[in-house]
Amino acid sequence: MLKLFAHLAIFLLAAAAAAAEDVADFEPLPVGLDAREPSVFATRDGRLLMSWIEASGNSFLVKMAVREGGFWSEPRAVTTSSDLFVNWADFPSIAQFADGTLIAHWLQKSGGSSYAYDIRLALSRDDGETWSEPSVPHRDGQKAQHGFVSLVPLVDQMVAVWLDGRAYDGDLVEAGAMPGQMQLRSAMVSPDGSIGPDIAIDFTTCSCCQTAAAALGEEVLVTYRDRTENEIRDISLTKFSDGRWSAPILVHADNWEISGCPVNGPAIAAQDQRVVVAWFTGAGDVPAVKVAFSEDAGVSFGEAMRIDLGQPTGRVDTLMLDDGTTLVTWVEWQGKAEALLLCRVTTDGCHDTRTLALNAEGNSMNFPKMAATREGLFVAWTQPLPDGRDTIRMLRTVP
Numbered sequence: 001m002l003k004l005f006a007h008l009a010i011f012l013l014a015a016a017a018a019a020a021e022d023v024a025d026f027e028p029l030p031v032g033l034d035a036r037e038p039s040v041f042a043t044r045d046g047r048l049l050m051s052w053i054e055a056s057g058n059s060f061l062v063k064m065a066v067r068e069g070g071f072w073s074e075p076r077a078v079t080t081s082s083d084l085f086v087n088w089a090d091f092p093s094i095a096q097f098a099d100g101t102l103i104a105h106w107l108q109k110s111g112g113s114s115y116a117y118d119i120r121l122a123l124s125r126d127d128g129e130t131w132s133e134p135s136v137p138h139r140d141g142q143k144a145q146h147g148f149v150s151l152v153p154l155v156d157q158m159v160a161v162w163l164d165g166r167a168y169d170g171d172l173v174e175a176g177a178m179p180g181q182m183q184l185r186s187a188m189v190s191p192d193g194s195i196g197p198d199i200a201i202d203f204t205t206c207s208c209c210q211t212a213a214a215a216l217g218e219e220v221l222v223t224y225r226d227r228t229e230n231e232i233r234d235i236s237l238t239k240f241s242d243g244r245w246s247a248p249i250l251v252h253a254d255n256w257e258i259s260g261c262p263v264n265g266p267a268i269a270a271q272d273q274r275v276v277v278a279w280f281t282g283a284g285d286v287p288a289v290k291v292a293f294s295e296d297a298g299v300s301f302g303e304a305m306r307i308d309l310g311q312p313t314g315r316v317d318t319l320m321l322d323d324g325t326t327l328v329t330w331v332e333w334q335g336k337a338e339a340l341l342l343c344r345v346t347t348d349g350c351h352d353t354r355t356l357a358l359n360a361e362g363n364s365m366n367f368p369k370m371a372a373t374r375e376g377l378f379v380a381w382t383q384p385l386p387d388g389r390d391t392i393r394m395l396r397t398v399p
Helices: 005-021
Strands: 035-042 048-056 059-068 076-081 093-096 102-109 117-124 146-154 157-164 182-189 199-205 212-216 219-225 235-241 267-271 274-281 288-294 312-320 326-334 337-346 349-359 369-373 376-384 390-396
Touching: 035 093, 035 369, 035 376, 048 093, 059 102, 076 102, 076 117, 093 146, 102 146, 117 146, 117 157, 146 212, 146 219, 157 212, 157 219, 182 219, 199 219, 199 235, 212 274, 219 267, 219 274, 235 274, 274 312, 274 326, 288 312, 288 326, 312 369, 326 349, 337 376, 349 376, 349 390
Parallel strands: 035 390, 212 267, 267 312
Antiparallel strands: 035 048, 048 059, 059 076, 093 102, 102 117, 146 157, 157 182, 182 199, 212 219, 219 235, 267 274, 274 288, 312 326, 326 337, 337 349, 369 376, 376 390
16 A cells, blocks of 8 residues: 555655645645644555544534545544543544454543543444444553553454553552552453453553554554653563563663653554654753664664754654655754654655644644555644634645
8 A cells, every 4th residue: 555655755745845835735624623633544445534632612522534535524523521531642543443343542531630531442333423332441440540542453453552550649559560650551452342351561651651553464563651760761662472562672772861751752663574663852951853773573673863953842753665764753843933844764864854834823733643545645733723722734645
């Protein structure tokens, strides 16, 4: 599916500056004002799924739509509630099982604490027209933080990975866990809605950075911001293979010592034996966006390459092309404006960095997301508006 995208990537880079200045060149989307936090997913059959959050009176809705044959479906509500946990960095997503079943996740408040919320999963077998009753992948029952979810298809199932605060307040500390520490956990979800055991992957992680996952054959790779007892918060990777999670390895030793969470998770893409991880670091008080490649399915990584232009805020995403190159997006300051940048990256470094969009409003673009189908390369983000509301913008190539 991605074979045509080597030249499309070049097209996007060449056209980005002009497109970013002309709203008419952006993809028309079935979203309203006060829409935010898009998540995109390319299906095996060449369609694009997008989920987002939209305000509605005193409530919020999780919505989704399908792009097929050049057109978007009408928006479809996944759920609506006044108790949704709505956060600029921890937001819903959508994915598809191999059999076509859709799965969506969102976050639901579970207690009086600001960060007491549960993960909810729902399935749809009719392209989002109707959704199942929601289920919860974590079995702890604690009124604690559960979020920063990654959903990735694996053969005929779905791997769900999340950050879990069950031991954060010392309420539930199982063997090997540490009180006061966030955990990385996972569960396997079947297309019939059944959920497997709630498994601990890492008992000590950073508390509020996004996780990222990619399938590689019959394996899943997960990358996340780790945490040591000395407050080093670098990027680690673990692999699910033969029914077990591997011990985490460092992607690169930045040695970023920081006493609080930077709210800036990594991104990952994989193809054949090649894996790429992109991330933000502030090690040595020097903000940087870095990329590292693995040629052995994530067993080891080469040297990290810095690709930013000097003033990054991070919020990376990445996509791997058939020719082995990679697209990386991130957010960076350009003067007083927030810029969404895209770069084509190979093992030789960053090539053809371009500005996709500029934002000089008071709010942020937050966390832009990428996906590719046979209809083009898509980059979506939250776009602040002059009246203080938000909407979603999407830039698309033309095959």
